[in-house]
Amino acid sequence: MAPLSPATRTTLAADMAVIRARTYAVSQPGGRTDFSVYTGAAGDAIALMRGGDADAARCRAAEACSLASWATTSRSRWRTGSGTMICGPAGARVVNEAMTGAPAELVVPNTFDANETLYGRAGTLDALRLAPSTPKSLISRLAAELLAAGPEYSWHGKTYLGAAHGLCGIAHSLIATYDEVLDVRPPEAVHSMIDRIADLVLAHHGAFPSRPDGSVRLTQWCHGSPGALLCLMRACRAAQLFSGSESSASPQRWLQAARLAADHVAASDPFCRAKGVGLCHGAAGNGWALLSLARSPWGTPSDEERVRHFARAIVDDAPRLGLDDPHSLFNGRGGRVCFLAAVLNETWMGFPAVDSV
Numbered sequence: 001m002a003p004l005s006p007a008t009r010t011t012l013a014a015d016m017a018v019i020r021a022r023t024y025a026v027s028q029p030g031g032r033t034d035f036s037v038y039t040g041a042a043g044d045a046i047a048l049m050r051g052g053d054a055d056a057a058r059c060r061a062a063e064a065c066s067l068a069s070w071a072t073t074s075r076s077r078w079r080t081g082s083g084t085m086i087c088g089p090a091g092a093r094v095v096n097e098a099m100t101g102a103p104a105e106l107v108v109p110n111t112f113d114a115n116e117t118l119y120g121r122a123g124t125l126d127a128l129r130l131a132p133s134t135p136k137s138l139i140s141r142l143a144a145e146l147l148a149a150g151p152e153y154s155w156h157g158k159t160y161l162g163a164a165h166g167l168c169g170i171a172h173s174l175i176a177t178y179d180e181v182l183d184v185r186p187p188e189a190v191h192s193m194i195d196r197i198a199d200l201v202l203a204h205h206g207a208f209p210s211r212p213d214g215s216v217r218l219t220q221w222c223h224g225s226p227g228a229l230l231c232l233m234r235a236c237r238a239a240q241l242f243s244g245s246e247s248s249a250s251p252q253r254w255l256q257a258a259r260l261a262a263d264h265v266a267a268s269d270p271f272c273r274a275k276g277v278g279l280c281h282g283a284a285g286n287g288w289a290l291l292s293l294a295r296s297p298w299g300t301p302s303d304e305e306r307v308r309h310f311a312r313a314i315v316d317d318a319p320r321l322g323l324d325d326p327h328s329l330f331n332g333r334g335g336r337v338c339f340l341a342a343v344l345n346e347t348w349m350g351f352p353a354v355d356s357v
């Protein structure tokens with residue numbers, strides 16, 4: 001297997017220094033107040049923790065939590081609907097609980113605009129699941145509500161299939177909830193969601209579409225094959241949960257589809273049309289999808305080599321950081337820190353803020 005670039009560890013260390021030096025302030029005009037996992041202080045905390053600086057991570061997590069509290073008391077848009085892991089104040093509280101032990105004390109909003117991961121029920125279910133202090137009854141109730149809402153994957157009037165706004169994110173959240181918290185066989189509706197993702201991957205030869213009509217094809221975590229691959233591998237890892245379901249052959253089909261999606265991701269430009277190195281629509285997100293297969297019981301040395309190809313590209317092409325928030329977890333350096341740390345670690349580390357903090 002080809003070695004990683006000698007610059008891997010120096011890139012990781014340099015990125016960590018930049019993230020450690022990021023500053024936030026609510027008292028100064030123009031002070032940065034972004035608490036979120038996506039582009040703010042909670043995302044920094046995750047990157048610092050996974051990069052190996054637990055002390056800095058705990059400080060930044062507490063800062064994220066303070067910023068989130070300030071936001072929920074001072075800005076009307078956060079007074080309700082604040083529940084999602086990646087974009088909401090809840091994510092900052094969950095990260096703080098994971099790192100300092102302070103209970104997140106999450107509440108479920110009364111109303112939701114959507115079911116999706118970034119701004120809807122699935123993202124809130126992720127937050128509840130990732131905070132160990134959350135009562136199981138609250139998780140069970142929201143999972144049932146998400147299922148009862150039906151296969152609705154729309155965001156701003158458009159229907160999406162990917163991890164950020166659609167089917168893959170909703171299915172991933174439900175599989176993880178049944179596997180890790182509820183520990184019972186998921187309803188057939190969950191099985192059907194995974195079958196549908198596998199069918200779409202197979203029908204499009206690995207190029208999972210962003211919209212049901214197949215009109216948009218992107219290859220990034222938020223829209224496209226990487227999010228489908230992560231979801232299918234999460235389903236494969238939980239396959240024993242589904243035994244006794246109507247279609248016992250499904251898990252083999254899920255793995256077959258995952259391999260096809262991995263072929264497509266591996267053949268794509270690691271930089272997704274210069275969208276940078278982050279998790280959402282950058283190289284780290286695509287690399288992580290490949291990692292989910294490589295570090296699974298079904299991974300092969302050639303799957304690992306594909307991961308290393310992404311790791312070498314992401315280091316060797318360092319200037320292409322990303323356009324928006326180039327130091328953040330989902331759009332920039334923070335994602336690269338997590339991905340490189342995961343590659344060097346050589347065990348399976350879940351996708352940040354979805355599989356684990």
Ligand SMILES: [Zn+2]
Binds near residue numbers: 220222
């Ligand atoms: Zn994105």
